Amino acid sequence: MPPVGEKINRRSLLDVLLAIGVVGWLASVLFPVLRYLKPLGVQTQNGPIKLKGEELSKLEKDHSVIVRAGAARIVVFEDSTQQLRALSAKCTHEGCTVQYVPGESVIWCACHNGRFDLDGRVLAGPPPRTLEKYSCTRESDGSVVVQLGRGPEAA
Amino acid sequence: MSAPTGGTHPEAKGLYPWLDRRYGITPLIEFLKHKEVPIGSHSMIWYYLGGITLFFFTIQLVSGVLLLAYYQAGESTSYESIRFITTKVPFGWLVRSMHCWSAHLMILSLVTHMLSTMVLKAYRPPRELTWITGFLLFAFALGFGFSGYLLPWNELAFFATAVGTDSMKAVPGIGEWLLQVMRGGTDVSINTLYRFFALHVVVLPLLTVGIVAFHLIFIQRQGMAAPMAHDKPGRGMKFFPDFALRDLLLWLVCLIALASLAVFLPYGPGIPGMEWELGKKANPLAPAYPGIKPEWYFLWVYQLLKEFPAHLFGMEGSQAAIALVSVLFAVWALVPWLDRDARSNRASPAFTDLAMAALVFLAYLTLKAWDIGGGEGPLPDVRAVARACAYWGLVVAAATVVFRFAMGSARFFDFTAAAALQIVLHGFLGVSYLAAGAIAVLLLAVSLGVRMLRSRNAARATVGGAPR
Numbered sequence: 267m268p269p270v271g272e273k274i275n276r277r278s279l280l281d282v283l284l285a286i287g288v289v290g291w292l293a294s295v296l297f298p299v300l301r302y303l304k305p306l307g308v309q310t311q312n313g314p315i316k317l318k319g320e321e322l323s324k325l326e327k328d329h330s331v332i333v334r335a336g337a338a339r340i341v342v343f344e345d346s347t348q349q350l351r352a353l354s355a356k357c358t359h360e361g362c363t364v365q366y367v368p369g370e371s372v373i374w375c376a377c378h379n380g381r382f383d384l385d386g387r388v389l390a391g392p393p394p395r396t397l398e399k400y401s402c403t404r405e406s407d408g409s410v411v412v413q414l415g416r417g418p419e420a421a
Numbered sequence: 422m423s424a425p426t427g428g429t430h431p432e433a434k435g436l437y438p439w440l441d442r443r444y445g446i447t448p449l450i451e452f453l454k455h456k457e458v459p460i461g462s463h464s465m466i467w468y469y470l471g472g473i474t475l476f477f478f479t480i481q482l483v484s485g486v487l488l489l490a491y492y493q494a495g496e497s498t499s500y501e502s503i504r505f506i507t508t509k510v511p512f513g514w515l516v517r518s519m520h521c522w523s524a525h526l527m528i529l530s531l532v533t534h535m536l537s538t539m540v541l542k543a544y545r546p547p548r549e550l551t552w553i554t555g556f557l558l559f560a561f562a563l564g565f566g567f568s569g570y571l572l573p574w575n576e577l578a579f580f581a582t583a584v585g586t587d588s589m590k591a592v593p594g595i596g597e598w599l600l601q602v603m604r605g606g607t608d609v610s611i612n613t614l615y616r617f618f619a620l621h622v623v624v625l626p627l628l629t630v631g632i633v634a635f636h637l638i639f640i641q642r643q644g645m646a647a648p649m650a651h652d653k654p655g656r657g658m659k660f661f662p663d664f665a666l667r668d669l670l671l672w673l674v675c676l677i678a679l680a681s682l683a684v685f686l687p688y689g690p691g692i693p694g695m696e697w698e699l700g701k702k703a704n705p706l707a708p709a710y711p712g713i714k715p716e717w718y719f720l721w722v723y724q725l726l727k728e729f730p731a732h733l734f735g736m737e738g739s740q741a742a743i744a745l746v747s748v749l750f751a752v753w754a755l756v757p758w759l760d761r762d763a764r765s766n767r768a769s770p771a772f773t774d775l776a777m778a779a780l781v782f783l784a785y786l787t788l789k790a791w792d793i794g795g796g797e798g799p800l801p802d803v804r805a806v807a808r809a810c811a812y813w814g815l816v817v818a819a820a821t822v823v824f825r826f827a828m829g830s831a832r833f834f835d836f837t838a839a840a841a842l843q844i845v846l847h848g849f850l851g852v853s854y855l856a857a858g859a860i861a862v863l864l865l866a867v868s869l870g871v872r873m874l875r876s877r878n879a880a881r882a883t884v885g886g887a888p889r
Contacts, residue, residue: 303602332707337608359726360584361584361608361609362580362709363706365708377584377713378723391731392738394731394737
């Protein structure tokens with residue numbers, strides 16, 4: 267670029283045009299590549315999900331089961347008073363999958379020893395946020411339904 | 422432009438004259454004939470570590486290509502094909518075992534190579550770019566380890582990758598984008614494996630071979646760094662054949678050691694972070710299992726993630742931890758410019774001390790990550806672990822001090838003292854890890870400040886006292 271006050275001559279004009287051309291060329295190569303690498307949006311599941319037969323029997327047997335809801339994972343468990351609860355199974359620390367520990371009535375993440383209470387609030391360890399809570403009910407026919415898309419419920 | 426003619430007679434017959442007339446290889450041979458490796462007061466062993474690392478990398482390329490003959494990336498094939506390799510393919514278990522062992526040994530020799538470069542100050546001008554290319558290769562090696570870890574698609578791989586990629590969200594601004602690009606989605610899935618597979622078998626090998634070429638060209642052009650105290654041209658060992666033959670012999674020893682380990686311990690020594698039993702297939706709907714740990718060279722980061730509280734300085738704990746790790750890596754990369762004493766070819770014990778302190782710092786975190794002294798059961802006693810590891814951490818610190826006395830470089834201990842102080846405060850007095858670290862860093866800053874003031878005053882005194 268010519269210093270301020272100096273007249274733009276043919277050479278410096280060509281240099282600027284060339285630089286713009288190179289930057290434009292790089293952008294037109296990089297943009298499709300970056301756009302290509304960014305994964306497509308995943309469909310989010312909003313309606314209620316009903317536990318399948320094998321999930322129900324696992325819930326029966328282990329007092330807890332982890333189910334898929336779109337891309338998310340939800341831990342459904344039965345607390346010591348036989349009340350059904352559902353929380354996001356993705357630890358808010360580094361994204362490991364948490365588990366229900368019936369003996370201690372806590373939700374525990376084995377990766378970095380994070381502990382949550384049964385409403386998803388952090389009890390100990392490094393997780394920075396509460397686990398999202400969903401409402402979970404047992405229908406009259408014995409099936410278990412988790413309500414999604416209502417956002418976190420106030421505990 | 423005339424073609425190179427080398428040094429051979431135009432009429433001479435045979436392969437060598439034929440090649441020489443076309444490509445002029447005689448000057449290259451002459452160069453190799455006269456190349457010398459400097460001999461200093463320290464042990465020669467440090468000069469072989471780069472070559473050993475290169476040897477293990479070559480093993481990785483060969484065994485990796487062999488694994489590719491059967492490995493199939495895919496939701497229902499990744500895990501199954503690795504199991505097929507280790508159970509059905511003749512010597513498949515050996516190839517996989519060699520690949521795993523060699524990976525660990527390569528990291529080990531690479532880190533030792535880097536530490537020895539640090540202690541011998543071989544990074545000082547004009548070799549800054551050799552250090553930088555070496556640092557890049559270190560980063561690539563970590564990338565190799567991390568991306569290769571996912572390929573068997575077992576439980577361990579799944580969670581290690583979930584945690585490792587999750588730390589990407591700590592990158593300011595583009596964190597979320599980077600996370601999704603790495604994972605090929607919002608969560609770890611088989612799409613993540615496809616991306617890591619491409620990274621592991623194409624992108625990283627190409628980049629590594631390219632940077633290794635630069636690293637070696639730099640070393641050939643400048644020669645190996647002479648030791649500080651013997652910087653003037655002194656004794657030397659002929660590179661060819663004396664040094665090259667020793668290199669070759671050592672590689673043979675390494676191959677024998679590697680083969681023995683691979684045969685007698687095909688699934689690793691069984692230390693958490695250094696074992697590669699295939700285990701269970703990855704199941705995104707299974708909870709993380711107790712005792713899950715990353716590879717040993719990532720254990721210190723894993724432990725830091727545990728030590729940081731939920732929030733710190735307005736950041737999430739994991740973000741702060743990753744920021745700290747990034748700063749430490751940046752400092753490490755910039756050492757050739759930070760070490761001004763070595764730049765002026767003066768002894769710089771402070772940076773030897775920094776390397777040793779880094780070793781003590783990493784050792785303590787790694788020991789803690791192993792839950793040494795934590796008793797049985799899935800939830801170890803955190804206080805007991807901190808205390809038991811503190812003993813071992815101090816043993817490591819003492820060992821570095823002994824090593825430095827043996828090396829004749831025992832003049833500066835501020836950094837090591839700070840690292841040891843943190844261990845004592847945290848392990849024996851029960852101060853939290855971060856608070857202990859903050860106290861140690863504060864005292865370190867005071868002591869470094871006093872040193873700087875003193876040396877400035879001394880400089881002023883000599884200038885003021887000089888006759889006009």
